Amino acid sequence: MPGLKALHDRARLQRLTVSTYQAVSGMGRRGNEELLTQTGELMANELGRLVYDGTVASGLEPVVFARPIAFNVLPSAGSLLSDGSAETTEERKLRDETRKSLDLPRLPVSAACVRVLVFTGHSMVINAEFAEPISPGEAEQILARAAGVEVVDIPTPQRAAGTDITNAGRVRRDEGVPDGRGLSYVVSGDNLRKGAALNEVQLAELVPSTAAVRAWSTSTATLRDDERVTTHRRSGTSSPPHEVVFLLSDQVKLLDVSGPAEVFAEANRHGGNYRLCYTSPGGDAVATSIGIAVDVDADTFTIGHADTVIVxxxxxxxxxxxxxxxxxxxxxxxTISDRVASVCTGAFVLARTGLLDGRRATTHWRHAAALAKFFPAIDVQPDAIYVADGTVFTSAGVSAGMDLALALVESDHGAQVARAVARDLVLYLQRPGGQSQYSAPLRVPVPQQSALRVAVDAVVSDPSADHTVDSLAAIAGVTARHLRRQFASEIGLSPSRFVERMRLERARELLDDGYNVTEAARLSGFRSAENFRRTFTKEYGIPPSRHQRQFGIGRRDDGPAN
Structure with a gap:
């Protein structure tokens, strides 16, 4: 946000509350279509609701207004609205982009965003709490010196229309923040040249006449978004395709591409309208990890718009x-898409761009630790199948890309379509459990301290034994307190938690080998089958019986599974 960074440099921003009405037109091509649809319906069917300066615009004679107008506040339909129980996508995006633009990934930000049917741009009210006192007069001086900001008494979208300048004004002290550390002010900006041009409606001269209504409702409207032009009639033809762009590179895993692609293609059989485009830097064909060459449709850098990007x-x-x-x-x-998603280790590409900084993300369980180590600004969720943070999505390994694509389809078209796609592709609509149910047994680092090494070896060699902190300390020849410190320092777990983890790993191996739940619990050292079920479900997200159905080799001959 222009100007806010300068205020932060002066007084150290601590908390931010942003309330905004954003123009539907700011959504690019999709927004233009929504704007034209709602405007056409309003002018054709409900002309009496068209209001300007509090007065209903009526009469059959053309009326020319002196400056751009806005219709009544009409929230746009669909995914832009929420029932108030959680953040909308637009609010998460506003929060995340604010943090990113200020380079403050942990800044507490509250965002309230409503999309409205307006032509001129968007405006917002900012309430900022700082660590140090700052007066409205000093803040105005700082804003006036900030690049791209013009301080005015009453900033309005009309004032900003057609310019690159962000208007800021009405700087006031926020009396809700003590010690003069709070400010409240209004900013407005222009969205017109970002894709809101309407060729058949002049923004400054709207003519609400019956002739104009008939001309609008029956004509072909042309929308221009950057350099891409789509034409469709207002009579209600299908919406334009949802552009899904894949970014491919040599040695890409084929299933990371074909899995999500099949989900989108199957969704088209159930009312979706996805158009898939495969690209690579330079536009050359790529060789997949299994040696199959994949031709691409375009050089990535020639793509001018995408609704969804898959890496x-x-x-x-x-x-x-x-x-x-x-x-x-x-x-x-x-920069040209509404949302970006990665599959498996594609998260490393997004991480290198900085797009994941300050966000929650996941990747293949095998590489989650590396992602967290190399990119500490990312909040890595190692056990998640997929993670949605604002408009950025990441998924776990390989087949989890299909889970993510299914979630995107559900977001676009609802649970009924997603359920039909899942049924046709024989997928879980929502997969039970997390990644840890698929991971290899716990890899224990070799302890540097000899005493700790003795204790660890005792647990690993026989997890079912009656291990306690005192018994392990006695074996290692150290005090229980000293052993706890060594476990925390080198293993990252308490002794009791380490024993539990090793027992779980042993039990999982037994389940995979065909032992029933009761046998696995007893042979791995759990007090009872019920205690084992609770611990296993808490750790892996699914009960042991379901894990065995998914991963076990079959029942042993010496007893039934239970």
Whole structure:
């Protein structure tokens, strides 16, 4: 946000509350279509609701207004609205982009965003709490010196229309913040040249006449978004395709591409309208991880718009560094798309662009620790199948990309369509459990301290034994307190938690080998089958019986599973 960074540099921003009405037209091509649809319906059917300066615009004679107008506040339909129980996508996006623009990934931000049917741009009210006192007069001086900001008494979208300048004004002290550390002010900006041009309606001269209504409702409207033009009649033809752009590179995992692609393609059989486009930096064909060559449709850098971007993974992306052309291509797509998603290790590409900084994200369980180590600004969720943070989505390994694509379809078209797609592709609509149910047994680092090594070896060699902190300390020849410190320092777990983890790993191996739940609990050292069920479900997200159905090799001959 222009100007806010300068205020932060002076008084150290601590908390931010942003309330905004954003123009539907600011959504680019999709917003233009929504704007034209609602405007056409309003003018054709409900002319009496058209209001200007509090007066109903009526009469059959053309009326020319001196400046741009806005219809009554009409929230746009669909995914832009919420029942108030959680943040909308637009509010999360506003919060995340605010943090990113200020380079303050942990800044507490509250955002309230309503999309409205207006032509002129958007405005917002900012309430900022600072660490140090700052007066409205000093704040106005700082804002006036900030690049791209013009301080005015009453900032309005009309004033900002057609300019690059952000208007800021009505700077007031926020009396809700003590010690003069709070400010409240209004900013407004222009969205017109970002894709809101309406060729058949002059923004400054709207003519609400019956002739104009008939001309509008029956004509073909042309929308221009950047350099892409779509034409459709207002009579109600289908909406334009949802553009899904894949970013491919050599050695990409084929299933990371084909899995999500199949979900989108199947959704088209149930009312979806996805159009898939495969790209690579430079436009060359790519060789997949299994040797199959995949032709692409375009050079990534020639793509001018995308609704959804998919960045699939590959083992090569975990190596260092990633090809700069790939990160540049991902950065380009992120700037022209509504949402960005990665599959598996594709998260490393998004991480290199900085797009995941300050966000929650996941990747393949095998590489989650590396993602967290190399990119500490990311809040890595190692057990998640997929993570949605604002308009950025990341998924776990390989087949989890299909889970993510299914979630995107559900967001676009609802649960009924997603359920039909899942049924046709024999998928879980929502997969039970997290990644840890698929991971390999716990890899224990070799302890540096000899006493700790003795204790760890005792647990690993026989997890079912009656291990306590005191018994392990006696074996290691140290005090219980000293052993706890060594476990925390080198293993990152308490002794009791380490014993529990090793027992769970042993029990999981037994389940996979065909032992029933009762046998697995007894042989791995749990007090009872019920205690084992609760502990296993808490750790892996699914009960042991379901884990065995998914991963077990079959029942042993010496007893039934239970």
């Amino acid at each position: 699939p993974g590959g083992d090569h992306l975990v190596s260092w560094p990633i090809d700069p052309s790939l990160t540049d291509a991902a950065r380009h797509l992120a």
